[in-house]
Amino acid sequence: MQLITAIIKPFKIDDVRDALSGIGIQGMTVTEVKGFGRQKGHTELYRGAEYNVDFLPKIKIEVAVTNDLLDQTIEAIAQSANSGKVGDGKIFVVELSQVIRIRTGETGEDAI
Amino acid sequence: MQLITAIIKPFKIDDVRDALSGIGIQGMTVTEVKGFGRQKGHTELYRGAEYNVDFLPKIKIEVAVTNDLLDQTIEAIAQSANSGKVGDGKIFVVELSQVIRIRTGETGEDAI
Amino acid sequence: MQLITAIIKPFKIDDVRDALSGIGIQGMTVTEVKGFGRQKGHTELYRGAEYNVDFLPKIKIEVAVTNDLLDQTIEAIAQSANSGKVGDGKIFVVELSQVIRIRTGETGEDAI
Amino acid sequence: MENSIFELQYALDTFYFLVCGALVMWMAAGFSMLEAGLVRSKNTTEILTKNVALYSVACTMYMVCGYSIMYGGGDFTAFLGGITADGVAGADEPATYAPSADFFFQVVFVATAMSIVSGAVAERMKLWAFLAFAVVMTAFIYPMEGAWTWGGQPVFGMYTLGDLGFSDFAGSGIVHMAGAAAALAGVILLGARAGKYTADGKPKAIPGANLPLATLGTFILWLGWFGFNGGSVLATASVESANSVAVVFMNTNAAAAGGLIGALILAHFLFGKADLTMALNGALAGLVAITAEPSTPTPLLATLFGAAGGVLVVLSIVTLDKLKIDDPVGAISVHGVVGFLGLMLVPVTNPLTADGGASFSGQLIGALTIFVWVFAASFVVWFALKAIFGIRVSAEDEYEGVDMSECGLEAYPEFTNA
Amino acid sequence: MENSIFELQYALDTFYFLVCGALVMWMAAGFSMLEAGLVRSKNTTEILTKNVALYSVACTMYMVCGYSIMYGGGDFTAFLGGITADGVAGADEPATYAPSADFFFQVVFVATAMSIVSGAVAERMKLWAFLAFAVVMTAFIYPMEGAWTWGGQPVFGMYTLGDLGFSDFAGSGIVHMAGAAAALAGVILLGARAGKYTADGKPKAIPGANLPLATLGTFILWLGWFGFNGGSVLATASVESANSVAVVFMNTNAAAAGGLIGALILAHFLFGKADLTMALNGALAGLVAITAEPSTPTPLLATLFGAAGGVLVVLSIVTLDKLKIDDPVGAISVHGVVGFLGLMLVPVTNPLTADGGASFSGQLIGALTIFVWVFAASFVVWFALKAIFGIRVSAEDEYEGVDMSECGLEAYPEFTNA
Amino acid sequence: MENSIFELQYALDTFYFLVCGALVMWMAAGFSMLEAGLVRSKNTTEILTKNVALYSVACTMYMVCGYSIMYGGGDFTAFLGGITADGVAGADEPATYAPSADFFFQVVFVATAMSIVSGAVAERMKLWAFLAFAVVMTAFIYPMEGAWTWGGQPVFGMYTLGDLGFSDFAGSGIVHMAGAAAALAGVILLGARAGKYTADGKPKAIPGANLPLATLGTFILWLGWFGFNGGSVLATASVESANSVAVVFMNTNAAAAGGLIGALILAHFLFGKADLTMALNGALAGLVAITAEPSTPTPLLATLFGAAGGVLVVLSIVTLDKLKIDDPVGAISVHGVVGFLGLMLVPVTNPLTADGGASFSGQLIGALTIFVWVFAASFVVWFALKAIFGIRVSAEDEYEGVDMSECGLEAYPEFTNA
Numbered sequence A, B, C: 001m002q003l004i005t006a007i008i009k010p011f012k013i014d015d016v017r018d019a020l021s022g023i024g025i026q027g028m029t030v031t032e033v034k035g036f037g038r039q040k041g042h043t044e045l046y047r048g049a050e051y052n053v054d055f056l057p058k059i060k061i062e063v064a065v066t067n068d069l070l071d072q073t074i075e076a077i078a079q080s081a082n083s084g085k086v087g088d089g090k091i092f093v094v095e096l097s098q099v100i101r102i103r104t105g106e107t108g109e110d111a112i
Numbered sequence D, E, F: 001m002e003n004s005i006f007e008l009q010y011a012l013d014t015f016y017f018l019v020c021g022a023l024v025m026w027m028a029a030g031f032s033m034l035e036a037g038l039v040r041s042k043n044t045t046e047i048l049t050k051n052v053a054l055y056s057v058a059c060t061m062y063m064v065c066g067y068s069i070m071y072g073g074g075d076f077t078a079f080l081g082g083i084t085a086d087g088v089a090g091a092d093e094p095a096t097y098a099p100s101a102d103f104f105f106q107v108v109f110v111a112t113a114m115s116i117v118s119g120a121v122a123e124r125m126k127l128w129a130f131l132a133f134a135v136v137m138t139a140f141i142y143p144m145e146g147a148w149t150w151g152g153q154p155v156f157g158m159y160t161l162g163d164l165g166f167s168d169f170a171g172s173g174i175v176h177m178a179g180a181a182a183a184l185a186g187v188i189l190l191g192a193r194a195g196k197y198t199a200d201g202k203p204k205a206i207p208g209a210n211l212p213l214a215t216l217g218t219f220i221l222w223l224g225w226f227g228f229n230g231g232s233v234l235a236t237a238s239v240e241s242a243n244s245v246a247v248v249f250m251n252t253n254a255a256a257a258g259g260l261i262g263a264l265i266l267a268h269f270l271f272g273k274a275d276l277t278m279a280l281n282g283a284l285a286g287l288v289a290i291t292a293e294p295s296t297p298t299p300l301l302a303t304l305f306g307a308a309g310g311v312l313v314v315l316s317i318v319t320l321d322k323l324k325i326d327d328p329v330g331a332i333s334v335h336g337v338v339g340f341l342g343l344m345l346v347p348v349t350n351p352l353t354a355d356g357g358a359s360f361s362g363q364l365i366g367a368l369t370i371f372v373w374v375f376a377a378s379f380v381v382w383f384a385l386k387a388i389f390g391i392r393v394s395a396e397d398e399y400e401g402v403d404m405s406e407c408g409l410e411a412y413p414e415f416t417n418a
């Protein structure tokens, strides 16, 4: 089982959710984050003084998947989140040693 | 060392914290997240038009634990966060390769 | 490739970002979180009744790095985030099995 | 010529009533903002809805029957047509100002009394149960005691408060304590908010979500109170009445300032911090304290009376909290406890003489009459509503916030995450 | 002596105008808060900027030429100097109140008409295009129809509305429907907000970010409306006019209450919840409905007229939504549709007689005249602006919010994450 | 009969004072909201607390001694009793309006002057140090210069400003510049906020947390200013004074509109965006600019004077920022720099003649007198407070926000995460 973490542009969230639903993914967890990367922030003027918006709003999506769905899921996210412009984000994958569904106590792949 | 990530219902946060304190866990990190899963969102009417609340508020708890405390911690979270209703959430476990306490520079199990 | 997750005090965020830029790190993702640990919260009075501020505001920084930069990055965070006072936070490291850059489809170290 | 002068007096007094009435109407906004600021964000839409709706209900019910119960001896039909004409139909004397201006000024008072209730029962009461109560309160409960006091009618034909040395200039008792009595009955039947008390019964703080709103609400009330007290002189078109109105404005302001300072200082000594919400309650307490008699004290005395109100309100809030009377905005303390103080302060500067004034015994009897009637009648109504429909939302709805369950809409959908 | 009485009448009428004018000015704050509460947080700074700027533009343009087009026959220079003196230069009769008070009262009406537009085109129109429109609207479009109605001039020299039995006491049509007509033209040329409709054309809800602000805005408008309608009696210094002003205050309040209750109940039946934003629109609809004739109904009738407005506004909002006329704050329904209702209700209580009043046909002709003129003229101006500069922000700016693109500043920089 | 007319004049003038005074009191809410909107959320509770407390302190101290220093020659005891009676005790002439109305109108001016200070020292000053300063400012510093100007007393027995051709109708200098001078002294001793300047001394922006509040505050001030300037005519019950009051209302409005437009356009050229906060400061600058003489300009001139204020305030804010005078809300620029401009504009429309008016030299001397006195006296008081108790919170408290350290309470506990 793998945990996929994707950092995407906020306005792509609906597309990504639809793409994931499309391949049968039933659950995900979403967090509002701020990103720093090649996509540079911008400088604004407020009352004549400058301020830098370094950290840009991003959305983090976490999806736990079974190994067999891994590639397909990555593919789905990568495609649906792509706008072709700098700042589209990253996908990170880590190995999950355990998954538990709190309600039923199921573990492993059943719990995803 | 393991990093336990639990997605729970917001109103269970106090119970979970107490359960973790009860077994001697001294630290945790909490994030407000939105969840998408079998627990379906709902449709609301605003000025006669519909809007969907797809993403439901959830709390993410991250706890780093030593291997020997792992099962006990999972158990404590699973029990205290259980309301028996759909949407209770998931627990994910990943292996931590390193832990460092910033203040003292301690590493490994001492740092947890 | 490794994913470094650091929980730090909010007012250290600029120092940490500068330290990371200093060693050539080009990307990071930041989340506002609440921490529970040895640094105890405090009790406030509101209209004569008590309330506990148990969870203290913290910042979570996630940085994906290549293996060769790992130690240097940890070092940079640990130093720049250190205020010497309880509550300075932790650094957690997990192994990344994959990284993908959404925009280009690059994978692995190229994607970081 | 004489007629021209009468016309001008009539016009000035009418305009003065309308301006004062508009200021009192503005207090409805004040209560809304104060209460919206002191509840949690998840209960904000609902408290706003309650406030706009109760104001509308009050205006409508008082027109339909409240005003005629209070002042017209209950003759509805004659009345409803009459207030648009030159005088109230069947009135003995010709009016010295427009009858509809009088109605307008009176109607906003009812809304004030009802606004007091909404804050105390916030965050857990069903919206429609509340509005049902509002109908009865503004159509009947308030007008009844209004008839016994400002209306001059004997209490159930038994005794006449005016004859006993009761005086309540602008309504510390008639409006404020009455609202608080209705609120108290509701709160007792409703119980405390979930999470307000620890397992061992200690009160826990539930901070309000938006203190700028609460502060704005207090300022609005402060401004509106000039109309509330100033308009209660009931005339301004002579040197004597103009002086009286001016003194009332000055003292109303002084008492609010005194109340704020009193509460701020006491809270500082008790809690070690400058507690803004207590200071705001203190200002309101100062206003309530002076409302029963703002025209006779010197400004220094008014400041001190206000300060007494400010001190009392802090102590009262802490005490009610301990007694498990859970009042999220402090309405029972501000309007009830300090309303009573206001009544008892009247004889200090306006003792009973042949020309009027008040005696301590008269004030006590009046206060008891108002309190017992409003509390008992309200208790019966709340009780009936509880028995028939239930007055409290489900525990789950309370946890999720009544905004979603009652109004289907969050007040700040973009700002809060949990 | 007689002169002293005249002086007092003059002074009282002037003061009354100024107080009413200040209340109407306050409505600008009401529109700002209402609109700022009903848009998303990312478009809040911009709507605030539009509101403060449009008010300033309206005051300036109406002074420069609007007022003289409307009342002065277009003689600018004489006029600009004249309003500081005792009377408007060239006026036939001596004024019975200060000419500058009249100007002050009139100028805030223009701003009201223009405020209606800003809400309807919110969240997607370019700031400077909007302000350019504001210049033309307040300098020319509104003053023209104002000249035909309150100014008594024939419509393009063809027919005189007053002679046809048209009457609009305080401007349900002249101010409110006119503003809505300008807004409608803009909305049609502008199109709906991105995301307002699903692929298959179903309207989607876009909740406003801050309901306490929207509620505050409504209360401010409610208060300001006492000046709007009350001041439109145009005199108060006699028994007759004072009675009229008082009735207007009473009925204005009653209609708002009726409108709120009507909308709240209908929304409850249609949507199953107590919809706060509909209730607020209902109160405003009640106010618009009574504005064309607040002085002749009984308070009970005023409440019912208001309730009719409240019911109509809910139906209208839902219908316009279906027709893809995307109006984030409901301005076209509140001010346009209900403004028309208000005009048509006038003959019910104030039928045409030798002494004035209104006929249904006169009202219809008047309504059509105002609507056609303002809609057509506005359409031309919006169209020209669209052709030359464009009136809509880029899709990306709309997504990110116009606060950053137009104003460089978020309204709540610390509170929202995404 | 004559007496009846006198009574009516007395009543109307008194009522006019009270209405204007209530409007000025409302400005306290305006300052609170403006400042609460322009600070960061972590310092919001504290700025609100300062604002409600300073208003209360001002009202109390001015009653205790300030008013008698300013107008009563310092005879406290006789005075305190006297203002509730028909005339101020010992006054030579019978009053033509209620003395307590005069007190009420005057007392809210003091609070205005003090409100100016709180914004400039926001986000870093200790609450109790600020309130201690407020006591001295409102009891002594302001009343002293008030005595030399509106009170007609010679400056330390040396020269009399009125004789030198100094005129300040409603207080551009006496109230606004005085407040700014006290603020400037405080800011200099206090230093800039942490993080306001980069290591190499460049100013950094620190955006305010809640722009709807700041906008609301500006609208409140705009409304209140009608009372501030309009009431300063000091009478309305004759054709002449009524005309004057009406002109003042019209011009006050025009100047604010001009100021807003001036600032909006200049900011657009300088910064490329429609800067809302600059526009708001521009409106206030327009108001301050016209305050020294709102009764003599034509409305066109008033608009232009306002626009000059709006332009100047933008330049001043940018300049002070560069000079490391850190004023989070722009109070020193709006009230101080533009207050001075307002004084210097008086002779343009109201030159010195036998009947009064102002000369440039008189204005300059008056401005210097006010500024030097208030700045020097304030500097001494701030300095003493700094030496004895310290006036600045600790760096850690400043970082965490003064809400927690001074008030123990966040303003928006649910909305901000960090």
Ligand SMILES: Nc1ncnc2c1ncn2[C@@H]1O[C@H](COP(=O)(O)OP(=O)(O)O)[C@@H](O)[C@H]1O
Pocket (backbone or CB within 6 Å): A007, A034, A035, A036, A037, A038, A039, A040, A056, A058, A085, A086, A087, A088, A089, A090, C026, C027, C028, C029, C030, C062, C063, C064, C065, C101, C102, C103, C112
């Ligand atoms: N090394 C990294 N570790 C963690 N997050 C990263 C890293 N690099 C980029 N990100 C996240 O991905 C987002 C997009 O990255 P960026 O470099 O701006 O553009 P791109 O993804 O197109 O290369 C960043 O805003 C940040 O949130």
Ligand SMILES: Nc1ncnc2c1ncn2[C@@H]1O[C@H](COP(=O)(O)OP(=O)(O)O)[C@@H](O)[C@H]1O
Pocket (backbone or CB within 6 Å): A026, A027, A028, A029, A030, A062, A063, A064, A065, A101, A102, A103, A112, B007, B034, B035, B036, B037, B038, B039, B040, B056, B058, B085, B086, B087, B088, B089, B090
């Ligand atoms: N595959 C998944 N990956 C990440 N988070 C998930 C996944 N499935 C569920 N979740 C999280 O767990 C929450 C609860 O899941 P849900 O399917 O609604 O109910 P239950 O846990 O009772 O099966 C979701 O709201 C989401 O935050």
Ligand SMILES: Nc1ncnc2c1ncn2[C@@H]1O[C@H](COP(=O)(O)OP(=O)(O)O)[C@@H](O)[C@H]1O
Pocket (backbone or CB within 6 Å): B026, B027, B028, B029, B030, B062, B063, B064, B065, B101, B102, B103, B112, C007, C034, C035, C036, C037, C038, C039, C040, C056, C058, C085, C086, C087, C088, C089, C090
């Ligand atoms: N076991 C843990 N798992 C996850 N997060 C932790 C853990 N222990 C501490 N933290 C995080 O680190 C922060 C600082 O820890 P704390 O114990 O207060 O001080 P210190 O880091 O100085 O030992 C906490 O607020 C929490 O966010």
